[in-house]
Amino acid sequence: MTRKIVIDPVTRVEGHGKVTIHLDAGGNVAQSRLHIVEFRGFERFVQGRPYWEAPVLVQRLCGICPVSHLLAAAKAMDVVVGAGTGDGLPPTAEKMRRLMHYGQIFQSHSLHFFYLASPDLLLGHESDPATRNVVGVALTHRELAVQAINMRKYGQEVIAATAGKKIHGTGAIPGGVNKCLTEAERDALLHGPAPLNADQMVTWAQGAVDFFKNYYRKNKEFVDGFSQFPSNHLSLVRADGGMDLYHGVLRGVDADGKRILDDVDPQDYLEHFREEVKPWSYMKFPYLRALGPEKGWYRVGPLARLNTAEFIPTPLAQAEFEEFKAVTRGKPNNMCLHTHWARLIEVLHAAESMRELLQDPDILGGELQVKGRRRAEGVGLLEAPRGTLFHHYRVGDDDLIEMANLIVSTTNNNEPMNRAVNCVARALLTGVKEITEGMLNAIEVAIRAYDPCLSCATHAYGQMPLDVTLLDAAGAVVSHRRKPGR
Amino acid sequence: MSAGTPTGKKIVATTSLAGCFGCHMSFLDIDERLLDLIELVEFNKSPLDDIKTFTKDCDIGLIEGGCCNDENVHVLMEFRRRCKTLVALGECAIMGGLPAMRNTISLQECLDEAYRLGPTVADSNPGRIIPCDPDIPRILNRVYPCHEVVQIDYFLPGCPPNADLIWDALTSLLAGKELALEYRTFKYD
Ligand code: SF4
Numbered sequence: 001m002t003r004k005i006v007i008d009p010v011t012r013v014e015g016h017g018k019v020t021i022h023l024d025a026g027g028n029v030a031q032s033r034l035h036i037v038e039f040r041g042f043e044r045f046v047q048g049r050p051y052w053e054a055p056v057l058v059q060r061l062c063g064i065c066p067v068s069h070l071l072a073a074a075k076a077m078d079v080v081v082g083a084g085t086g087d088g089l090p091p092t093a094e095k096m097r098r099l100m101h102y103g104q105i106f107q108s109h110s111l112h113f114f115y116l117a118s119p120d121l122l123l124g125h126e127s128d129p130a131t132r133n134v135v136g137v138a139l140t141h142r143e144l145a146v147q148a149i150n151m152r153k154y155g156q157e158v159i160a161a162t163a164g165k166k167i168h169g170t171g172a173i174p175g176g177v178n179k180c181l182t183e184a185e186r187d188a189l190l191h192g193p194a195p196l197n198a199d200q201m202v203t204w205a206q207g208a209v210d211f212f213k214n215y216y217r218k219n220k221e222f223v224d225g226f227s228q229f230p231s232n233h234l235s236l237v238r239a240d241g242g243m244d245l246y247h248g249v250l251r252g253v254d255a256d257g258k259r260i261l262d263d264v265d266p267q268d269y270l271e272h273f274r275e276e277v278k279p280w281s282y283m284k285f286p287y288l289r290a291l292g293p294e295k296g297w298y299r300v301g302p303l304a305r306l307n308t309a310e311f312i313p314t315p316l317a318q319a320e321f322e323e324f325k326a327v328t329r330g331k332p333n334n335m336c337l338h339t340h341w342a343r344l345i346e347v348l349h350a351a352e353s354m355r356e357l358l359q360d361p362d363i364l365g366g367e368l369q370v371k372g373r374r375r376a377e378g379v380g381l382l383e384a385p386r387g388t389l390f391h392h393y394r395v396g397d398d399d400l401i402e403m404a405n406l407i408v409s410t411t412n413n414n415e416p417m418n419r420a421v422n423c424v425a426r427a428l429l430t431g432v433k434e435i436t437e438g439m440l441n442a443i444e445v446a447i448r449a450y451d452p453c454l455s456c457a458t459h460a461y462g463q464m465p466l467d468v469t470l471l472d473a474a475g476a477v478v479s480h481r482r483k484p485g486r
Numbered sequence: 487m488s489a490g491t492p493t494g495k496k497i498v499a500t501t502s503l504a505g506c507f508g509c510h511m512s513f514l515d516i517d518e519r520l521l522d523l524i525e526l527v528e529f530n531k532s533p534l535d536d537i538k539t540f541t542k543d544c545d546i547g548l549i550e551g552g553c554c555n556d557e558n559v560h561v562l563m564e565f566r567r568r569c570k571t572l573v574a575l576g577e578c579a580i581m582g583g584l585p586a587m588r589n590t591i592s593l594q595e596c597l598d599e600a601y602r603l604g605p606t607v608a609d610s611n612p613g614r615i616i617p618c619d620p621d622i623p624r625i626l627n628r629v630y631p632c633h634e635v636v637q638i639d640y641f642l643p644g645c646p647p648n649a650d651l652i653w654d655a656l657t658s659l660l661a662g663k664e665l666a667l668e669y670r671t672f673k674y675d
Contacts (some may be wrong), residue, residue, distance in 0.1 A: 020621060035621045040554065041596030043604060060584040063508020115534075121551045134523050145521065153517045163544060166515055167508045167646050274610040278531070280619040284600075284607065293610075380666075392605065405604045454503040 019443060021425050028430050032422040034414075034447065039282040046404045051077055051395045052174055058391070058406070059134035063167050064111075067104035067159055068384035068409075070172050071097055071246075072391040075380030080395050082372025085267060086247035092366030093176035098246050099357040101161035101382065105245060106350040107155025107203070108385035109302075109343050112451045113208065114148030117340055121215050131246065147204055149345075157196065158354060160187045169377035176369030183364060190358040198355035199303045202316065205351040209320050216341065225260055227336040227446040232246050232257030232288070232298035233307040234412070236383050237263070241310035243349065245383040250289060251308045252298060257332050261288060266381040269390060275407065283414050286407055296416035300387025301450060302342035307332040314356070336420055339449045384409045386451050413450050420446040438443045491528050496545040496660050499569060500532040501549025503558040504585050504629060508646040509576040510534065513548070515649035515662040526660060531568075544569045546659055549638075552582040557623035565670060566636040574638045575652070577645040579631065584645075586629040593627055643671065 015365025024030040046057055055073040059066035074097070079085055090095075119137050122144075138145035156166045161181060171177050181189075190198050216223050232255065236248035250269065252261030264272055275284040276293045284469035298304070306325075312318045324345060327333065333342075357363060380391045387409035394403040424446045428439045491497065502510060510533070511674045514520065547569030553559050566572060577583040588596050601607055601616045632638050642655055651671055657666040 018621060033621075035619075039597070039600070039625055040585050041588040041591070041593075041600065044596040044599035045591055047599075057584065060506050060508070060645070063506040063511045066508060068507075115514075135529060138521060138524055142521070146518065149517050149520060150512070156515060166649075167512055248523070270605055273606055275604075275606045277611045277613075277615045277617065278606060279615055279617055280621055282617045282622060286606070289610075403605070405606060449606065 005075055009026075011313050019421055021429060024136070026341055029422070029426045032418065032425045033280055034418050034421050035281050043404045043406060046401050049401050050077060050079055050399050051393065051401055052399075054393060054401060054404070055172055055174070056168070056170055058404075061406070061408070065104060065108050065384050065386070066168050067100055067163060068382065068389050069391070070163065070169065070382075071101055072380040072382050072389045073393075074172035074174060075331055075382065076378040076391045076393050077248075078176075078377050078380070079267070079378030080393065081175045082374055083175035083370045083374070087266075088370065088372075089176055089360045090367035090370060093370075094369055095357055095362050096162050096177045096180055097172055099354060099363060099424070100159060102248050102350045102353045102357070103155045103158030105155075105163065105385050106205075106347060106354065107130055107152045107159065109347045109350070110148060110151040110155060110208075112385075113340065113344060113347070114151070116448060116451070118144070118148075120448075121212075147195075147207075151201065154189075154196050154201050158189060171314075175371045176367075177410060178368065178463075180368065181363055186358055186364060190355070198351070198358055202348070202351040202355060205344070205348040206316060209341075209348055212341050212344050223337045224335055226442075227335075227423045227449070228334055229423050230334050231416055232260055233304035233332055234261065234298040234300050235275065235305040235308045235388055236266070236381060237309050238313075239263070242313045243305060243309040243311070244313075245305075245346075245350075247382065249478040250381070250388070253308055253332055255332055255334055257307075257330075260291065261460070266390075268378050269379055269381065271391070273390075273407070275411075281414070283411050285414050286412050287415075298412070300338060300409055301385075301414045302346050303333060303336075303339040304387060306342045306345065312345070312349050314349050314352035316352055317345055320345045320348060336446060336449045339451075344450070355424050385408055387412050410450070417447055417450050420450070495526065495528045496511075497530050497542065498527045498546045498656075499530045499540065499544040500534065500548040501550065501561055501565060502533060503549065503551035503579070504554035504564060505576065505578045505583070507550070507580075509550035510614065512644075512646035512649050513575075513652050516653045518650075519653055523656070525670065526657075529652070540564065540568045545546055545571065546656070547572045548575050549573065549579045549632055550575050551578045552586065552632060553626060553635055554585055555623040555625045559626070559630075561637055562632060562635050571639045572632075572636070573640045573642060573655070573659070574632045575616075575618075575642050579638075580633075580641050580643065582631045586631070589628040593625060597625075627642075643651040 018035040020033050020035070021029055022031045042058060042061060042387055046054060049057060054077060055070045058073050059069040061069055071337040075086060078089065083089060121140060123136055159169065160166045163171035164179065171179060194200055209357065234250065234252045236244060236250045237251045248267060249263040250261055251263050252259070254260050261272060272284055272289055274289045275286045277284055285293065285297065287293045289296065296446050306321065312321045324341060377394045381388055389409050390407035392405040393401055396402050421443055428442055500510065516523070518632060528543060530544050544633065547565040549565060553562060574580050574634060578585060582589065597616045602611060602614055644651065655665050
């Protein structure tokens with residue numbers, strides 16, 4: 001078999017994130033591109049599979065946020081089996097799914113903040129790349145590392161208890177869930193020995209928000225000014241405008257806060273969304289159909305959610321939300337690095353929500369699954385850690401999937417990530433002949449703020465390898481540099 | 487091939503090819519044992535740190551995912567050259583895993599579905615563009631498991647392999663001991 005693969009010498013440097021920057025005749029940045037280099041073909045190969053397999057199959061898109069795909073597919077299949085759209089499930093089923101989802105948000109956001117962002121914050125953007133990583137943090141800030149590991153572990157334990165397994169569980173099924181919690185499981189998560197209990201997680205989450213605010217106070221100019229650009233923002237919100245990461249209506253606002261998508265039912269997403277295909281990236285470019293590709297692109301994720309929601313329905317996170325909103329006087333926040341702040345406020349909201357759900361007797365028993373009149377089509381949306389996730393399926397009378405359409409969170413952020421790169425490139429590279437390591441770092445920091453789930457959409461992770469090429473107006477290479485190792 | 491650090495730490499590299507990163511996440515699920523591990527090993531090229539290219543030869547290379555594009559093949563061959571021992575971590579690396587479901591379908595059909603036929607692109611891609619550019623890797627006709635491309639020394643089953651299994655395997659390898667895989671560890675979920 002091996003001998004049969006014929007591939008020309010691969011001279012391309014390896015890496016999943018790749019950036020090219022084009023200069024015009026005057027040496028100014030004309031265009032930057034973030035190329036996404038991965039394609040897998042899920043949309044096609046799930047066709048012909050029975051619909052109940054979809055939740056377990058498609059979560060293999062991503063091992064970082066598998067629960068998001070498990071739940072989005074299950075929500076779409078809820079519609080197919082006639083169980084309603086998010087509000088039709090029995091309380092036990094809905095609450096188990098919410099607990100699973102908040103566990104996922106909690107572990108994924110903790111992972112991002114501590115494992116990926118904190119090295120920059122604690123050790124400095126300019127520090128030696130050899131130690132500017134989670135190992136460096138563990139060696140110099142052991143207490144914080146222990147906290148980070150335990151926060152992630154707690155989130156994973158919540159997932160294991162609700163989904164059956166830490167990664168690629170099966171808990172959510174069309175029309176409901178396949179298990180509820182035993183009292184022993186509930187007690188362990190709620191009041192387990194320190195530090196693995198719900199109260200400790202709330203305390204640590206609050207500490208993480210304070211940690212960022214402290215950093216912000218000392219580095220305000222940098223945090224505010226870095227890669228700031230106006231954009232639309234999109235997320236699900238609850239019918240009353242409150243934040244809801246599991247279910248809601250689609251709301252979009254522009255850079256000034258004007259509604260551009262007014263609380264649309266997810267089942268109608270196709271009326272409002274389209275995607276553009278560009279030859280230089282495997283990742284598509286979604287936009288709002290009414291505004292077109294030029295004006296209709298939007299950001300999703302923590303920053304967008306804090307821009308679309310009117311309040312957060314848990315008290316500690318609400319207090320932080322108010323402080324966050326005050327910075328921009330209630331207007332949408334378009335500052336890229338504030339995404340980290342927004343993400344930590346969501347960590348706090350997730351911790352509070354998990355504690356609330358664990359105290360609810362419904363999770364210990366009750367009806368687990370419902371079904372109604374079978375339908376041919378279903379759409380499932382939710383707010384994954386990195387933003388709005390769309391799953392859409394059509395199922396034949398023979399129960400086999402006929403069509404699958406997936407718009408993952410990171411794809412929704414495709415255009416904003418390209419803009420962020422462009423923004424940094426313009427600020428740093430205009431008129432230069434040589435790319436420096438500092439410039440590469442700056443580009444990477446801009447991309448990292450979006451926490452691109454490089455598995456859903458690409459599949460490198462975190463501090464992705466970067467390969468930057470600077471081209472002149474004629475397309476000749478002026479300078480090429482890849483992020484060096486040590 | 488010389489590997490190991492002056493202090494006697496073994497050197498470990500990891501990569502994710504056509505995988506979902508779940509195997510790397512399961513590796514992180516060893517939790518506080520991570521702190522013990524960094525006393526035992528030094529990490530080299532890995533998406534978990536800031537090292538983008540091999541800077542030295544390594545003792546152990548952990549591979550997640552099979553090969554779905556030319557870049558995956560290139561990276562895998564480089565891992566074979568630079569690592570003494572290669573471990574295929576999880577179903578994707580061992581048998582192609584879920585992405586290999588496309589092996590029964592032509593690549594063109596997969597591309598058409600994603601870029602030309604899907605409901606959010608059918609009427610918004612008038613040029614019927616399918617991504618193809620010197621700046622993005624070429625997709626292989628099918629997804630290849632790692633052992634069809636290079637020699638693999640050990641295989642750890644699971645989707646993903648359980649964190650305890652990864653820990654036991656890694657510590658056995660570091661100690662130079664063979665690991666007995668019990669029947670119950672074989673789960674092809
Ligand atoms: S084996 Fe499973 S967990 Fe590992 S990369 Fe493949 S799909 Fe993901």
